Amino acid sequence: MIHVNYVAAAALFCVGLYAVLTRRNLLRMVMGLSLMESSTYLLLVSMAYRRGSTAPVLLDPPPGKTASQLAAGNVADPVLQNFCITAVVIGVAVTAVFLAVVVRIAQHHRTLDADEVRAMGG
Amino acid sequence: MVGAVLSLGFLAVLVVALLGLPGDRAPLPAVARQALEMSLPVWHSTEPVNVVVYGVRGFDTFGETFLLLAAVVGVILLARTREPRAGFVGEEEAAGPEQRAEDPGAEGHQEATGQGGEGNEEGTARTAERAEQTGDGGRREAPLTPDDEPLGTPAPERAQGMSVVVRGGIRTAAPLLAVMGLYLVAWGYSPGGGFPGGAVLLGVVLLVYAALGYGAISRVIRPGLLEPLELAGALAICALGLVGLAVAGAFWANWLPVAPAQTIRSGGIVQAFSVAELVEVSTGLTLAVFGLLGMRHDWTPDPDDGDGDGNGNGDNHRGGSGGGR
Numbered sequence: 457m458i459h460v461n462y463v464a465a466a467a468l469f470c471v472g473l474y475a476v477l478t479r480r481n482l483l484r485m486v487m488g489l490s491l492m493e494s495s496t497y498l499l500l501v502s503m504a505y506r507r508g509s510t511a512p513v514l515l516d517p518p519p520g521k522t523a524s525q526l527a528a529g530n531v532a533d534p535v536l537q538n539f540c541i542t543a544v545v546i547g548v549a550v551t552a553v554f555l556a557v558v559v560r561i562a563q564h565h566r567t568l569d570a571d572e573v574r575a576m577g578g
Numbered sequence: 579m580v581g582a583v584l585s586l587g588f589l590a591v592l593v594v595a596l597l598g599l600p601g602d603r604a605p606l607p608a609v610a611r612q613a614l615e616m617s618l619p620v621w622h623s624t625e626p627v628n629v630v631v632y633g634v635r636g637f638d639t640f641g642e643t644f645l646l647l648a649a650v651v652g653v654i655l656l657a658r659t660r661e662p663r664a665g666f667v668g669e670e671e672a673a674g675p676e677q678r679a680e681d682p683g684a685e686g687h688q689e690a691t692g693q694g695g696e697g698n699e700e701g702t703a704r705t706a707e708r709a710e711q712t713g714d715g716g717r718r719e720a721p722l723t724p725d726d727e728p729l730g731t732p733a734p735e736r737a738q739g740m741s742v743v744v745r746g747g748i749r750t751a752a753p754l755l756a757v758m759g760l761y762l763v764a765w766g767y768s769p770g771g772g773f774p775g776g777a778v779l780l781g782v783v784l785l786v787y788a789a790l791g792y793g794a795i796s797r798v799i800r801p802g803l804l805e806p807l808e809l810a811g812a813l814a815i816c817a818l819g820l821v822g823l824a825v826a827g828a829f830w831a832n833w834l835p836v837a838p839a840q841t842i843r844s845g846g847i848v849q850a851f852s853v854a855e856l857v858e859v860s861t862g863l864t865l866a867v868f869g870l871l872g873m874r875h876d877w878t879p880d881p882d883d884g885d886g887d888g889n890g891n892g893d894n895h896r897g898g899s900g901g902g903r
Binding site: 506541 | 580581582584585586588589592593596597599601602603604606607609610613614617618624625626627629630631635638639642643645646648649650652653656657767773859863866867869870873
């Protein structure tokens with residue numbers, strides 16, 4: 457039942473959203489953003505899945521199946537798996553920049569509390 | 579409270595929307611079917627995901643790569659110190675020129691004793707101080723590599739020595755992992771896989787760093803080498819696309835001869851793109867991670883020092899010791 461995965465991805469996203477909205481510690485906000493990113497990976501991989509499907513590799517189809525059958529639809533969606541790779545790389549890049557900013561804020565203001573950091577108007 | 583309400587409301591909207599998505603019995607979308615059908619006859623590759631990443635949607639991968647490059651540049655800019663430095667984690671490198679201008683005797687007592695006069699006095703004082711430090715055993719000089727650490731003694735705090743089991747294990751595992759990362763790129767089911775290969779190489783570097791310290795990798799992992807390498811990878815990706823535009827009439831059109839499937843050169847441009855991506859991703863991730871690890875000094879002086887020489891800095895927004903506003 458793949459819809460369970462969809463609901464889990466939505467719940468994970470909202471846990472991350474809740475952390476970003478309510479935490480005052482900047483590191484926890486970055487962790488919330490990472491949770492939101494992870495939920496998109498789960499959603500994309502789940503959307504790529506088909507019942508009884510194999511990996512989208514055309515070498516050696518499973519017994520009883522031909523390569524043309526694979527192309528006709530009994531594999532996972534390669535385009536959505538590609539989207540997942542893209543999302544992972546972008547998530548890594550965004551997290552790296554956020555962490556660098558948080559370290560500088562911590563050095564500059566001697567605090568990680570978002571409410572005390574007024575210089576950015578936040 | 580407001581956050582919880584907003585999150586739960588958004589969760590409800592998301593669940594309603596996601597439950598409307600096609601389930602696991604829906605037919606593959608037309609885009610996916612086209613990618614599966616063209617990967618073997620057109621690109622001679624048995625792996626449609628690679629064909630999508632580096633072939634059909636090469637422009638998207640280009641954008642993603644340059645987003646990563648932009649993020650790495652951002653991290654380097656944010657992590658930059660005022661002082662020029664050759665390595666990432668060089669404590670003795672930071673503020674080196676200022677220190678030398680301030681205190682020439684710090685270069686080492688041999689030079690200082692050669693200079694004579696004031697330097698000589700200072701040099702002998704320094705030697706005496708050093709002998710005292712090594713004598714009490716509390717703060718001795720760190721050895722060149724953690725392997726020179728005598729067993730059974732508390733390691734100096736600067737380089738906490740790993741046990742010989744960890745070091746030996748990682749000495750064995752790191753080359754195997756590095757070969758595996760390169761194998762991922764050169765030869766999986768079919769060529770391709772620059773992103774995971776780059777991530778594996780970063781893992782190898784971090785393993786060696788964690789076990790043997792920065793001294794073991796400081797010859798290779800330094801900004802002066804990695805930054806040009808990363809830009810060379812990015813340039814190679816651009817050049818691949820531009821040659822395709824000139825020769826085959828489209829950005830990232832295949833212009834290399836396509837070898838038969840399941841050989842190391844199958845996929846034509848896909849393999850070259852993947853190798854350039856490996857260079858770019860592995861160096862970029864390493865630069866970002868070591869930039870963050872080596873972040874040491876703020877641009878503004880510490881107001882708690884109380885020296886008074888930097889308190890007039892307008893960048894310093896922190897008012898008073900309480901900081902409450």
